[in-house]
Amino acid sequence: MFENILIYFVVIPLVMLGLLALCRDIKQIRAVAVVGSLGLIALSVVTLVQYLGMRAAGVEDPMLFVDSWTWFAPLNIHLAVGVDGISIAMLLLSSIIVFAGSFASWTIKEPKAFFLWLILLSVGVFGFFISIDMFTMFMFYEVALIPMYLLIGVWGSGNKNYSAMKLTLMLMGGSAFLMMGLIGIYYHSAPEGGQLTWNLLEIVKNASIPHGWQSFLFPMTFVGFGVLGAMFPFHTWSPDGHASAPTAVSMLHAGVLMKLGGYGCFRVAIYTMPQAAHELSWIFLILTGISVVYGAFCACVKTDLKYINAYSSVSHCGLVLFAILMLNETAMTGAIMQMLSHGLMTALFFALIGMIYGRTHTREITQMGGMMQIMPYLSVCYVIAGMASLGLPGLSGFVAEMTIFVGSFQAGMTDYLAGHGSLRLVFTIIACCSIVITAVYILRVVGKLLFGPVHDEHHRTLTDATWWERLSTVTLIICVAAIGCFPNFFNNLINFTFKPAIFSVLGMN
Amino acid sequence: MDYSQFLAMKQEIALLCVFLLVFLYDTFMPRESQKGLPVFTVVLMLLATAAGFCSHCLGTSCQSEVFGGMYFTSPVVAAIKTILNIGVVIVLIQSIKWAGGELMIMRRGEFYELLLVTLFGMYLMVSARHFLVFVIGLECASLPLAAMVAFDKNRYESHEAAIKYILTAVFSSAVFMMGLSFVYGLTGSLYFDKIYAAVFGAESTLLVMAVAFVIAGIGFKLSLVPFHLWTADVYQGAPTSVTSYLSVISKGATAFAFLVVMAQVFGSVYSQVWEWMMYALIILTITVGNLFAIRQRNMKRFLAFSSISQAGYIMLGVIAYNALGLAAMMFYILVYIFSNLGAFGVIGAIENATGKVSMDDYRGLSKTNPKLSFVMMLAMFSLAGIPPFAGFFSKFFIFTGALQGASVAIYVLVLIALINTIISLYYYLLVVKAMYISEDECPVKNFKSACSERIGMWIAVAGILFLGLVSPVYDTLIELAANSEIATYFLR
């Protein structure tokens, strides 16, 4: 079991949990958190390198490092792991954000319990991304959800009880649909008389889900994951939840957990049920298309920094799901890039907001101003995050959005010219409009918060970022810029293994 | 008469031995060594459990039918008895502190004797293949409980609970037997297999009413809605040890017996008569249980309603009507025993130490008693079905079992059940919230719980943590279920 590298993505956090439980003071806790998350980053880099090496050697399997250990034999439940470029990208993202998050919660109260929960959450996240067995996937998915409740409830701020409860219950609602969808898929995972399986690769290979069942199970799974992906109208947990959550939790949640939704939608819903995806995607295209614009519009009027960012996440994550539903290779590549990009920049945003809030004790942009004069470092980072968010070339947002738009447009035009209606086309153009609205709300915040004269004279005494805060933000900014400057590396990483998958999706039609 | 037939009843005999030894100890041991009775019982019970378990492992618990087919045992029946035994052991361990108290000095022996008798009744229930034995088992299992509920002589609630329990229990058994009389009138027999053959294709008003009354009678013990109304009052009024016993062991045994009755007696009219009844009952049970649980502040009452809704989930194993469902149900019972006893362990410990049972008293508990709150939280998460705790697996398996049917109706049913898990998560989180998030000026002071209580809780925690993650338990159960004689009824 332990010769497979992937298993360490779960083992390391588990070991961290054990060590944390033994820790006696904050120094040890920090040490464990930092060393552990560094280890995770190293592990994901090693995985990436090995993966690329194997690909370069001409290995054509859809997934690598595939392994499967029987768990519940009678139900064919296995602990099956395997990764392709997408999962590796997500693992990389997660480990970076865990790392940055550890620094962002450097001075949190009750650090031991906090980090225990945080690392438990990351166990779920990593486990989810390495699993290719639907059962274990779902299990890790739920493992990741529950720590949120306590993290927000205990360490949060504002209306935290309400927010934490709402977030947990809504996400659980999603997973209720999801569980049913997954069990349904399981029972149709093999042709009549064949061995049923939870293994995604085998399900795709069998391609035996009857058409009627697909059109029932697809919405179930898509909505199930879509709730976590903040799909309209199931997004309302996100603003409240983010607003109340402590910094690192917002980072991890918006940065990684919301990606679980998009990833799941792709990996489970679309991967296994291409026919239904093709036929029913219009419903979800409309919903996600609305998400994109709607989130952006809502962000324009909010005055609480976290609300603004949460709505912006709704918009950006909507774009992820939107692109996935285009069922077009380019758009899907873009969706994955957008996941990476949004994960990093929104984590950066939340980190910065947390740092600003930690100093000013307010998140209302109407009560702040001129931060550039007071804390230039944080402000510059904020501007960079903002620029990434509104899609400035050279930063990650641009790459992702453009890939999505190009891909969607190709899909839309092809549809339109083939006489399949202009829905995709119209919604692509609507989604494109979000780049303007995004600019509006980002610049509005930047203008009000950072520029202009100092609003509150008491703020003049505030200090700029400490070294751990700088480390946290610099890490994220470097990653954002790396994706923005060298997109083709990520594009190839994602794209390479995309091909067979996409082929299976589109080959059906 | 062939007395060797008694040898088939290994577990019953072991239990009787335990009972007799406890009785003898209680009667003849000097007063000063009476304090050792609880531990003595625990040890004996442990031995009996181990014996039962070993006999299963050695493969000696084979399928046999004795007393003219009135009594039946098989590996799967032995397994459920072992599961019950495990639960009883934990309950007994947790009750050592309470039973060792000054107030109990005169009645200590009675408590254990009554408890063992009810357990014996439950054994009979699950092993019965004739309604006479079944009724004797049922009454054996429920009447002594009334006395146990009334055990706290000094608490008024205890009396009120007992009177409510005995009155409704007797009423319910009257209704149940009325149903039986209809069955008898229709078929001329009280043997399960004969009734099975006789009711096949003979749907009539009388049969339907009979089934309804039988379901009502057994549903009373399972506290299915609308036969559940006694539950909350009794759970609240009874001593905590009795409540925990009532909520897990009694429920677990009845659930299994219920499945046996529904499959082996009325299995031939599954889809014609009682499938829809069960749908209605399950939806009602889960929903109403949840709705009531939301508002409860008393922890015992809260867990009463939680156990009502859990019973609804257990019933999914019945409605699944397949081997997966049976295995999942047994697994669910096992997990439920551990989770619920974890919760009751904490409640009992706090009640013994401070006398507080309200959820509001739990505020800030995590600051003063972190370990207790940790156990409670695990129990709550497990009950809510959160991975990686055992409750998640049991819930997942029971849904998997139910959905094997693949009819639209069952999907709708499962969907409703799943949506109800959101509500249940809400109220379980309320407890977690009270302990971890809410602040209170004067939380429960830090105290050291008794060694026995701690052992009980640790066992529960171990179960919660490992039952799900360690697959052989479930694998064994499903193997037993698939090869059991009940499974043959599913296929017909």
Next chain:
Amino acid sequence: MELKAIYFLIPSLIMFCCGLFGFITRRNMIAMLISLELMLNAVDMNFVIFNRFLFPGQLEGMFFTLFAIAIAAAETALAIAIIINVFRASHNIDVRTLNEMKF
């Protein structure tokens, strides 16, 4: 006139219903117990009638009745004991006052 099962079943049913009615309406717990006894006896009658009229060749119903009577006796004894307990605690055997625990 030939005696049919139905001639006995209907009184038995009426008895059951009377018991039911009494159980639901009487406030005195002893009276409630008596009503319960009526119901149980109706059940016993049913068994005997079915056995006697429909399946005269066997004794299952009769045996069941014997056991049921024993059980009923036990139940009554237990119930009365508890009622006495309640009376000691509250000097009252009105069932409607027993509503300390509700909702």
Next chain:
Amino acid sequence: MGITLPLLILAIPLFMFLLLGIAGVKMSHKLAGWLGCLGMGTTLVLAYTVALTYYFCPEFTAETGERIQTIVFNQTWLAFTQNLVISLGFLLDPISALMLIVITTISFLVHLYSLGYMEGEKGFQRYYAFLSLFSFSMLGLVVATNIFQMYIFWELVGASSYLLIGFYYTKHSAVAASKKAFIVTRFADLGFLIGILVLSYYSQTFDFLKLTTDSQWVLASTQGATFMGASVLTWALVLIFTGGMGKSAMMPLHIWLPDAMEGPTPVSALIHAATMVVAGVFLVARMFPVYLLEESATMIVAVVGAVTAFYAAMVACTQIDIKRVLAFSTISQIAFMMVSLGVASNGNGDVCHHGLGYMASMFHMFTHAMFKALLFLGAGALIHAVHSNDYTAMGGLSRYMPVTRWTFLIGCLAIAGIPPFSGFFSKDEILSAAYAWSPFMGVWMTIVAAMTAFYMFRLYFLIFRWDEPDYGHHTPHDPPLPMMIPLVFLAAVSCVAGFIPFGHFVTWNRMPYDIHLDPWIACSSVAVAICAICLAAYMYRTKNPLPEKMKNAMPVLWDWCHHRFYWDELYMFITHKIIFNGVCRPLAWFDRHIIDGTMDSFAAVTNKLSRVIAPLQSGQVQMYVFVYIIGALLLGGITVLCLI
């Protein structure tokens, strides 16, 4: 040509940006300034080397005499699909070489000028970092090998423009102006983006060379495809032109440019006069062969240009702020270039007069860059001297600032189209092209030219002649040397640039040809320009009541012109009243109360329900059994009913 030099042209400014900006090295102002200048100077030398090599080295001329378009290097950056690939490369052809010269020249001069102008400002280093970033982006834009690379740098220049306009970030007006500039151009870029998407869908390429050399063939698949009555190609081109309109401040997307004057004046000279704002013109010129395919698209370009030119000239006549006047004059002049491109085709897919309009447009772009930068830098010197943007705070300055005055005058003469200054030659070519396209257009543009002469000299006289206000004890004086050198240099260039045989370097088909002046057109335009200057001299040379009288005679016209025809108010209305209050707020309300309300109401209903059914658990044992028996009976009864 090796790739080292071109690569360095892009790399040096980028490196300077990183060094000065992100590296976070706290250096002294002097060091930062000189480092910036040094970097830009090196780039200038390299760019000149590259451009001059291109123009004069025979290796870049084909046997037919046609100048060759060369891709020096092209590195894949992001591959969307097999065909749709974004590359970052360096395309060398006549217009990009021209732009290399313009950008590096002006940029270097501005770097130098800023040493004096920005001396002692807070954020000096940041200023130079942004300037380098801008130079990098602008250079990247002009050498783009594919339309998406252009879009990338297009966005980057937008962002650096945003940063520079908002340089004085503590001032509300600067922040607002930068925001406005960014959002308006962003909106235009949306059109650009969609245009790219449409075009690339049909052509399956982003590559300029593929698009422009075999346009007919590459775009063959658009044949017959229409959308809402217009051909798809028209839509694509118009949408792409929208992007150009935004950057080049064509009506109605011009509103950001006057506000952009909130930035430091050298920035205005560099970005908002000479380089970035002509990006739109450059874009159309780059896509010119494609535009040739579609008559309606060029028509739109011409009409938009003509309307904007007139509008901006009218407004410029009434502005008080000298930088605003210059801003509107910039809009008007860029519109000239647009018109010129629009009239370069005769509508049959052919060009008329050897593509005179194209050449004229590029020529004007070059000369305009020089004299407009001169004017802005001159204005900067004035502002530096009197610390105000209003002409009311100036007057009679010719006494105190002779150098500034003379250079400014040269700039004014150049823009007014007085020979032998450079503006005359380029504008004359534009007018010729316009007349050739349609006499009406020619007359129209001549009128605009006259207005140009009028408002520029109005400005000149108001600043240097008109009554002098009380300057107090610190009288204004000529600027220091670093600011003086650029002024003098640009003035010199403006004097001689007109004599460059531009047709030899830049033409639409890259075939050199000789420029001929049309004497009639030249004479008439000079005549009207001189008349306009005389009128301006009459009205504004000394204080007199005539301007006031004219204002009172036509109050409505004056009001509208003064308030720029209320475009800003219209935009305010649309963005604030309609979009913000009419869309965003209701949506946010809808989200909180309807969507979220629904979710909350699930919880509320559950709670309510739990309260409603609470009496069921009444504590009465008789009630319990009643419910029990009713439940049992219903269970059986309903099943019976269903069975029967």
